[in-house]
Amino acid sequence: MTGVYSLLPEGRHGLLAPPGGGEDVDGYLAVGGYAPLVAPDRLLDRIAATGLRGRGGAGFPAAVKLRAVRDAPGPRVVVANGEEGEPGSVKDRWLLRHRPHVVLDGVRLAAAMTGAERGFVYLSDDRAEQAVRQALAESAPEVRIDVVRTQHTYVAGEETAVVRAVNGGPALPTAKPPRPFESGVGGAPTLVANVETLARVAVMYSRPDEADSVAGAHLVTLSGAGAAGAALAEVPAGTHLKVLADLCGHGTATAVVLGGMFGGLYGEGWTDLPLDHDGLKEAGGALGCGALHFLHPEDCPVGVAAEATAYLAAQSARQCGVCVSGTGALAATLTAAAHGEAGHDSVDKLRRWSQQLPGRGACGLLDAAARIVGSLLAHFPDRIDAHRRSDCPACAGAAPEDGRRFTVPVP
Ligand code: SF4
Numbered sequence: 192m193t194g195v196y197s198l199l200p201e202g203r204h205g206l207l208a209p210p211g212g213g214e215d216v217d218g219y220l221a222v223g224g225y226a227p228l229v230a231p232d233r234l235l236d237r238i239a240a241t242g243l244r245g246r247g248g249a250g251f252p253a254a255v256k257l258r259a260v261r262d263a264p265g266p267r268v269v270v271a272n273g274e275e276g277e278p279g280s281v282k283d284r285w286l287l288r289h290r291p292h293v294v295l296d297g298v299r300l301a302a303a304m305t306g307a308e309r310g311f312v313y314l315s316d317d318r319a320e321q322a323v324r325q326a327l328a329e330s331a332p333e334v335r336i337d338v339v340r341t342q343h344t345y346v347a348g349e350e351t352a353v354v355r356a357v358n359g360g361p362a363l364p365t366a367k368p369p370r371p372f373e374s375g376v377g378g379a380p381t382l383v384a385n386v387e388t389l390a391r392v393a394v395m396y397s398r399p400d401e402a403d404s405v406a407g408a409h410l411v412t413l414s415g416a417g418a419a420g421a422a423l424a425e426v427p428a429g430t431h432l433k434v435l436a437d438l439c440g441h442g443t444a445t446a447v448v449l450g451g452m453f454g455g456l457y458g459e460g461w462t463d464l465p466l467d468h469d470g471l472k473e474a475g476g477a478l479g480c481g482a483l484h485f486l487h488p489e490d491c492p493v494g495v496a497a498e499a500t501a502y503l504a505a506q507s508a509r510q511c512g513v514c515v516s517g518t519g520a521l522a523a524t525l526t527a528a529a530h531g532e533a534g535h536d537s538v539d540k541l542r543r544w545s546q547q548l549p550g551r552g553a554c555g556l557l558d559a560a561a562r563i564v565g566s567l568l569a570h571f572p573d574r575i576d577a578h579r580r581s582d583c584p585a586c587a588g589a590a591p592e593d594g595r596r597f598t599v600p601v602p
Contacts, residue, residue: 450479
């Protein structure tokens, strides 16, 4: 099943309405958009009370980031980050294409809460850019907002890469500190916030009675191999993954890749997992950007993991030596294992690397590769053994290496 779906309770306002439709400024004003913000600190306190977490992947509390920029010496900047690097995620491009005003309203509100004088919308998608430029021409926001176009790569949406690109440099991560809230665009304290996060702030402001449910809901991209398609859905936090698999025609899946590639693979027991940051973390995974890719009995988890790590190795920005050698070694060893050609100590090496490499790169790409491998070893030891014996029930030893299975079209 392809398309756009809401699983929010009847009458609740979300980000996918009107489903599949666009919005113009009159329609957005009619639902309470762009209302004057008279008490920025009160809105910030409300955001903190709801526990809204960033939707870019890390799940950092939104109010903490807002306050860090507000409390830094001005001038300040807000960047709406619409560059979703995970190939299996489409939510940010969909939002920018179909709900540009709710994103721009979020930028305006974030600027008011932080005292920022400049705003940017950072994106790589043609149709998103057209929609945002048209919305800017219609709405004349109180704060100056410019569009910055970037390349679509795995690392271009990492917050320091965003700052570097907006400053005119390459969209590549830099070492931290300083973090953007300390020194960002033009050296100014900068809030880099995901476009879904900002859109949720805008809806929370226009629908204060629904603030808790708006803050708790998630946009998720659902995909899997085979005939069933991909779907974009808005769901309450805690929705079981089985419900989401059923929604998009992948109810017979045997495993799932979590968080784009960032959350790793999960096998037996995946149907009971809840969709929220803490629940997935507790289970050893990660929600990341909210993209889920379902695996069926005919999908080999070793082949899928090899494809994911090969994709990540190819996407490495090649700035950190440990990432170049680490992702390369993970991908090469796993690909050899998928082809039944790995050495006798390959599993020990993969286990050791998956434990030693996380946290050693300047961005999360190396962590994602290590998590894919670690989770494969934890959940599918029998399949790795099957590949050693060259009798994997699901594959003939061929592991695709271009990441194509994870690429999802925007509905
Ligand atoms: S960890 Fe890898 S992808 Fe990230 S900045 Fe370093 S080299 Fe680039």
